[in-house]
Amino acid sequence: MYLNAYFNNSSVNIEELVEVVEGKARILVPNPMKYTVGGRPEPAKAPVFFNPLMSNNRSISVAVLRAFMDSRGGGATVCEPLSGSGVRGIRYLLEVDGVSKVVMGDLSREAHALIMRNLERNGVSDRAEAVRGDANELLSRVKCDVVDLDPFGSPAPFISSAVRALRDGGLLCLTATDLGVLEGRHYNKAVRRYGVFPLRVPFSREVGLRALIGFVVREALVLDAGVIPLIGYHERHYYRACVVVSKDRADAVESLRNMGFYGYNPRTLKRWLTRGYPIGAPGLGGPVWIGGLMDPEFMDGAVRKAGDDVKAFMEALSKESIAPPLYFRLSELGRVMGFTPSIDALMETASSIGVRVWRTHFAVDGFKIEGDHKLAKLISALSGSPH
Numbered sequence: 001m002y003l004n005a006y007f008n009n010s011s012v013n014i015e016e017l018v019e020v021v022e023g024k025a026r027i028l029v030p031n032p033m034k035y036t037v038g039g040r041p042e043p044a045k046a047p048v049f050f051n052p053l054m055s056n057n058r059s060i061s062v063a064v065l066r067a068f069m070d071s072r073g074g075g076a077t078v079c080e081p082l083s084g085s086g087v088r089g090i091r092y093l094l095e096v097d098g099v100s101k102v103v104m105g106d107l108s109r110e111a112h113a114l115i116m117r118n119l120e121r122n123g124v125s126d127r128a129e130a131v132r133g134d135a136n137e138l139l140s141r142v143k144c145d146v147v148d149l150d151p152f153g154s155p156a157p158f159i160s161s162a163v164r165a166l167r168d169g170g171l172l173c174l175t176a177t178d179l180g181v182l183e184g185r186h187y188n189k190a191v192r193r194y195g196v197f198p199l200r201v202p203f204s205r206e207v208g209l210r211a212l213i214g215f216v217v218r219e220a221l222v223l224d225a226g227v228i229p230l231i232g233y234h235e236r237h238y239y240r241a242c243v244v245v246s247k248d249r250a251d252a253v254e255s256l257r258n259m260g261f262y263g264y265n266p267r268t269l270k271r272w273l274t275r276g277y278p279i280g281a282p283g284l285g286g287p288v289w290i291g292g293l294m295d296p297e298f299m300d301g302a303v304r305k306a307g308d309d310v311k312a313f314m315e316a317l318s319k320e321s322i323a324p325p326l327y328f329r330l331s332e333l334g335r336v337m338g339f340t341p342s343i344d345a346l347m348e349t350a351s352s353i354g355v356r357v358w359r360t361h362f363a364v365d366g367f368k369i370e371g372d373h374k375l376a377k378l379i380s381a382l383s384g385s386p387h
């Protein structure tokens with residue numbers, strides 16, 4: 001199959017498109033086997049980006065948008081200014097009741113041509129607009145109810161325009177794949193890109209997400225807007241967050257109250273979030289979002305709207321949504337106890353002594369505990385149990 005599109009008298013050819021079925025969408029994408037690195041498909045090498053490994057990201061977003069539409073009523077316009085093949089926006093049109101229109105954009109002429117073809121193929125051209133151009137430029141001239149930012153790397157350059165494009169109470173969904181920066185492995189870049197001073201801590205995966213949401217909050221605050229996270233999580237190589245953007249000044253003030261810094265003492269294993277902007281903040285990391293990463297009530301609804309492909313993962317997130325912030329690692333306990341308990345032993349021991357613990361999706365060997373003063377009790381019970 002060949003795609004020939006003509007823009008400004010230049011032709012674009014993508015040889016060998018293949019059809020992919022994802023959710024209800026049938027999407028033409030460049031044959032992944034033609035664009036490989038070390039024998040493996042590398043979506044970034046293809047003339048139009050499509051990553052099948054991000055299907056969970058898209059399916060979770062479908063569930064989130066369904067639950068969001070339930071709470072606010074239909075007739076919504078979605079803007080997806082970094083569309084690639086168009087798969088995400090097309091899935092929203094086909095799978096989310098209440099989405100009446102999707103505006104899709106991409107800088108690449110090949111992507112734009114493919115989006116138009118995929119819209120046609122899925123019978124949704126009449127409810128969509130495909131624009132070739134820069135994301136910030138597109139966002140500067142639309143007003144919408146949902147903005148979905150799914151960039152290469154960091155969404156930081158697009159957040160401010162997205163907040164402006166949203167109507168009051170709209171939903172901003174964003175993906176970030178620059179985990180190394182947000183988690184503090186690239187300190188200078190974290191300072192430059194996000195204005196965040198990270199610490200290297202055993203719970204860096206969670207504070208990376210908090211740094212990302214914190215950045216969104218700070219960009220919103222500039223515009224007197226507030227942010228209410230509905231879902232924030234990590235999967236594979238990315239973070240994803242969907243937040244309501246309120247243009248009510250009172251919500252902006254409340255968002256600011258949920259900004260702060262984090263601290264960690266490797267000797268006592270103590271970790272903490274501190275509200276506000278301590279001057280100088282020696283030894284602290286941030287600024288980060290210190291409020292909830294998920295809205296438990298919203299998550300309940302979103303799980304009910306989820307397809308089978310992502311239900312179990314979303315159920316796990318939903319359970320975790322009521323857990324306190326900042327997870328612990330089994331390996332940290334190992335350092336102070338002289339042996340590392342298994343996660344099953346830890347869960348069992350905690351339950352037998354009446355200490356509430358949660359698994360966390362942030363780390364396979366991670367757990368959260370109700371009241372960190374209970375950690376000593378748990379360590380003592382684990383030390384006394386046969387191992």
Ligand SMILES: C[S@@+](CC[C@H](N)C(=O)[O-])C[C@H]1O[C@@H](n2cnc3c(N)ncnc32)[C@H](O)[C@@H]1O
Nearest residue numbers: 049082083084088106107108134135150151152
């Ligand atoms: C990660 S891909 C999008 C994937 C897509 N959302 C999906 O779910 O399959 C990022 C896309 O952004 C486009 N892009 C990069 N910089 C852009 C910019 N400044 N404005 C508009 N599009 C841009 C790229 O051409 C690419 O197609």
